[in-house]
Amino acid sequence: MTSRLQATSLLFLAAASWTVTARAADRELHSFEKVQLTDTYFSEGANAGDINAIAESQFGNVSAYGATIHGKYTGDIVNQAGASIFASSTVGSLAGDQSAGHAASFGTQMFGGMDDAGTYNAGSIASHAVVTPDGTGTSIGSIAIAFGSSIGYNSGILRGTLDNVGSIEAAASADFGYASAYGAFVSTRFDATITNAGDIRADASATGGNAFAVGSYANAVHQTVSYTCDSNGCDYANPIIDVDGGLSLPRL
Numbered sequence: 001m002t003s004r005l006q007a008t009s010l011l012f013l014a015a016a017s018w019t020v021t022a023r024a025a026d027r028e029l030h031s032f033e034k035v036q037l038t039d040t041y042f043s044e045g046a047n048a049g050d051i052n053a054i055a056e057s058q059f060g061n062v063s064a065y066g067a068t069i070h071g072k073y074t075g076d077i078v079n080q081a082g083a084s085i086f087a088s089s090t091v092g093s094l095a096g097d098q099s100a101g102h103a104a105s106f107g108t109q110m111f112g113g114m115d116d117a118g119t120y121n122a123g124s125i126a127s128h129a130v131v132t133p134d135g136t137g138t139s140i141g142s143i144a145i146a147f148g149s150s151i152g153y154n155s156g157i158l159r160g161t162l163d164n165v166g167s168i169e170a171a172a173s174a175d176f177g178y179a180s181a182y183g184a185f186v187s188t189r190f191d192a193t194i195t196n197a198g199d200i201r202a203d204a205s206a207t208g209g210n211a212f213a214v215g216s217y218a219n220a221v222h223q224t225v226s227y228t229c230d231s232n233g234c235d236y237a238n239p240i241i242d243v244d245g246g247l248s249l250p251r252l
Contacts, residue, residue, distance in 0.1 A: 042071065042073065042074050042075070042076075043069045043070065043071030043072075043074070043075040043076075043114075044069075044075065044076045044077075044078075045067055045069055045076070045077050045078070046077075046078040046080065047067060047077075047078070047079050047080065047083045047085060047123070048080045048082075048083050049083055050083065050084045050085075050086075051066050051067055051083075051084070051085045051086065052066075052086045052087075053065055053066050053086070053087040053088070054087075054088045054089075055088070055089040055090070055105075056089070056090045056091070057090075057091045057092075057101075058091075058092050058094075059091060059092050059093050059094035059097065059101055060091060060094075060101065060102075061091070061101070061102045061103075061104075062089040062090065062091045062101075062102070062103050062104070063089055063103070063104040063105065063106075064087040064088055064089040064104075064105045064106070064127075064129075065087060065105075065106045065109055066085040066086060066087035066106065066107045066108055066125070066127070067079075067085050067107075067108045067109070068106070068108070068109045068110075068111075069108075069109070069110045069111075069117070070110075070111055070112045071110075071112050071114045071117070072112065072113060072114065073114060073115055073116075074114055074115060074116045074117070075110050075112070075114050075116075075117045075118070076117075076118045076119070076120070077108050077110060077118070077119045077120070078119075078120045079108070079119075079120070079121045079122065079123045079124075079125060079166065080122055080123055081122040081123055081166065082123055083122075083123035083124070084123055084124040084125075084126075085107050085108060085123070085124070085125045085126070086107070086124075086125075086126045086127075087105045087106055087107050087126070087127045087128070088105060088127075088128045088129075088130075089103040089104060089105040089128070089129050089130070090103060090128075090129075090130045090131075090132070091103045091130075091131055091132070092131070092132040092134055093131070093132070093134050093142060095134070098140060099140040100131065100140060100141050100142035100143075100177060101131045101132070101142050102131070102142070102143045102144075103129040103130060103131050103143070103144045103145070103172075103174075104129055104144075104145050104146075105127045105128055105129040105145075105146045105147070105170075105172075106127060106146075106147045106150055106153075107125040107126055107127035107147065107148045107149055107150075107168070107169075107170070108121075108125055108148075108149045108150065109147065109150045109153065110150065110151045110152065110155075110157065110160070111152065111153065111154065111155035111157070112155060112156070112157065113155075113156045113157070114157045114158070115157075115158045115159065116157075116158065116159045116160075116161075117151050117152065117157045117159070117160045117161075117188075118151075118160070118161045118162075118163070119149050119151060119161070119162045119163070120163045121149060121162075121163070121164045121165070121166045121167075121168060121198070122165050122166045122198075123166045123167075124166055124167050124169075125148050125149050125166070125167070125168045125169070126148065126167075126168075126169040126170075126171075127146045127147055127148050127169070127170045127171070128146060128170075128171045128172075129144040129145055129146040129171070129172045129173070129174075129179075129181075130144060130172075130173045130174075131143065131144045131173070131174040131175075131177055131179075132175075133175030133176055133207070141174075141176065141177040141178060141209065142174045142175075142176065142177030142178070142209075143174060143177055143178045143179075144172040144173055144174035144177065144178070144179045144180070144206075145172055145179075145180045145181070146170040146171055146172040146180070146181045146182070146204075147170055147181075147182050147185050148168040148169055148170035148182065148183045148184060148185075148200070148201075148202070149162055149164070149168050149183075149184055149185065150182070150185040150186075151185065151186045151187070151188070151192075152185075152186060152187040152188045152192075153185060153187060155187075156189060157187075157188045157189070158188060158189050158190045158191075159188055159190050159191040159192075160186040160187075160188040160191070160192050160193070161186070161191075161193045161194075161195070162184050162185075162186050162193070162194045162195070163195045164184060164194075164195065164196045164197070164198045164200060165197045165198045166198045166199075167198055167199040167200075167201075168183050168184055168198070168199070168200045168201070169183065169200075169201045169202075169203075170182055170183045170201070170202045170203070170213075171201075171202075171203040171204070172203070172204045172205075172211075172213075173204070173205045173206070174206050174209060175205075175206055175207040175208060175209060176206070176207065176208040176209045177206055177209045177210075178206065178209060178210050178211075178212075179204040179205060179206040179209065179210070179211045179212070180204055180211075180212045180213070181202040181203055181204040181212070181213045181214070182202060182213075182214050182217050183200040183201055183202040183214065183215045183216060184196065184200050184215070184216045184217065184218075185214075185217045186217070186218045186219070187217070187218075187219045187220075188219075188220050189220065189221060189222065189224075189225075190220055190222055191220055192218040192219055192220040193218065194216050194217075194218045196216060200215045200216055201215065202214055202215045221243055222243065224241070224242040224243075225239050225240070225241055225242075226239070226240045226242075227239055227240065228240070
C-alpha cells in the first residue's frame with residue numbers, strides 16, 4: 001500500500017513539472033503602442049426625443065434641470081428639430097419658517113471651468129419656476145428663478161455660444177417675493193455670443209413683489225487670470241486677475 005502511494009506521487013510531480021515547462025516555452029511577450037487621440041476631454045449631449053424634469057415640494061428649496069453639461073475643456077448641447085426639453089420646479093412655504101420657498105429651474109445648463117461651451121437649439125426648450133403665494137409671513141421672501149438655456153451661470157467658462165433656431169421659454173412666478181426669468185443666458189470670462197433666428201420668451205410675475213425678465217442676456221467680462229509660479233509650484237490661492245472688457249454679441 002505504501003509503495004503505491006509513493007509511485008502515484010512521483011508520477012504526479014513529473015506531470016506537473018512537464019506542464020510548467022511546456023507553458024514557459026510557449027510564452028510570448030507582446031508589445032503595445034499607445035496612441036493619444038486628443039489631450040482634452042469633451043462633454044457632449046444630443047437630444048432627439050423628449051426630456052422632462054419636474055421637481056415639486058410642499059416647502060423648502062427645489063430645483064429642476066432638463067439637460068446639464070459639466071466639463072473641463074469643451075462642452076456641447078444639441079437639441080434637434082422636433083425634440084423638446086422641459087424643466088419645472090414648484091414649491092410652497094411653511095408658515096412660521098424663517099425662509100419662504102425657493103424654486104430654480106434650468107431647461108439646459110452648461111457650467112464648470114470649460115474653455116468653450118456651445119448650445120444649439122432647433123427644437124423646444126422650456127423652463128418654469130413657481131413659488132406659491134403662501135410665504136408672506138417669513139423674514140426671507142420667496143424666490144423663483146428660471147433659465148431657458150443657460151451657459152456659465154455661477155461658473156468660470158471662458159467662451160460661450162448659444163445658437164437658437166427653435167423656441168426657448170423661461171417663466172418664473174413668486175407672488176409677494178422675487179421672480180426672475182432669463183430666456184437665453186450666456187455669461188463668460190472672454191466671449192459671449194447669442195444668435196437667434198427663432199423665438200425667445202421670458203416671463204416673470206410677482207404680485208406684491210418684484211419681477212425681472214430678460215429675453216436674451218449676453219455678458220463677458222474678458223477676465224484674464226494668471227498665477228505666480230516658481231520651482232516649488234504655483235500660488236493658486238492668490239490669482240492675479242486682469243479685467244479689460246469683453247466681447248458680447250447678441251445677434252437677434
